[in-house]
Amino acid sequence: MISTESLSKRFPRVTALDRLSLDIGPGVTGLVGSNGAGKSTLIKILLGLSPATEGRAAVLGLDVATHGAAIRERVGYMPEHDCLPPDVSATEFVVHMARMSGLPPTAARERTADTLRHVGLYEERYRPIGGYSTGMKQRVKLAQALVHDPQLVLLDEPTNGLDPVGRDEMLGLIRRVHTDFGISVLVTSHLLGELERTCDHVVVIDGGTLLRSSSTSDFTQTTTTLAVEVTDSDTHPDGTDALRQVLTRAGVKFIGQDGLDAQGLPGAGHILLVEATGEETYDIVRDSVAGLGLGLVRMEQRRHHIAEVFRTEGASASAVVAQNAPVAAERRTAEGERS
8 A cells, every 4th residue: 555665854944854764565454654744744755745855755656756647546545744725614624525536516515415324424414613613623634534445544643633532533544544444544643542442553763763563463462461350249249359369379460569450440449450371270260250250251361451561662662652542742862862
């Protein structure tokens, strides 16, 4: 879908992209980097809106330097900034964008109604956009990117300004763009955790340089940590604590100071994190739960979160991307020299 080779973009005082080479296939791909990492610059180059200083890039097999108009016919774009006219309705605006993309009037209106229904704005489609909430405006921007049935959509920070519920809804919509319509997606974000459950592939850039590109499953490998959740019983009102005492006597080691999950799994604080040293650990946990008469809700290997495991280490490079909270801004530190 997208390919770049030694792509660079330099401004008088800053280098936005520095010999960036990557290949992005079909599906939902997350482009992650802190603010100023070069994400928006890359999208503008891919759309043929900004020329690269050096290197090459192609979208859907078309060279961005010579086929910008053809690329924009086949690609949808959701910009980061607020660019919507306040005095027109969502229907008027999306129909206009559909006509700009080459659809005839009747098809433009039909596609607009379908697309606004998909993004959850059908009931509000005739209201002026100026009276919309931030979340509704983001949905309008998504709708105009989808209305001409593109092969690929580029979404630049689509969750900006949204509350946690709005973020979850937008991420769900983005996933459905691919699963329901077969449209590939490149979505940018400065929050790793946002893309963990949405994307098939994750590309991380920093200072315009590629840090890592791999599938989400490669990031979120299973660990040796076993997550155990149990129900309480009449004889053991605090089943979690009772199980922890029994497992401690059996010599089982826990992850963390008290063995309780602090984040990342439902029911935080009620799930024991056990170090799985082998099959015998499963047997001990099973027998202990049965012996206490508790109900076993789950016993599964915990998977890494992307923010926990994104770490490139070695003599030549080391970088860490960590997320402080699900919707908080991330902090970024660089250790050593980047190759």
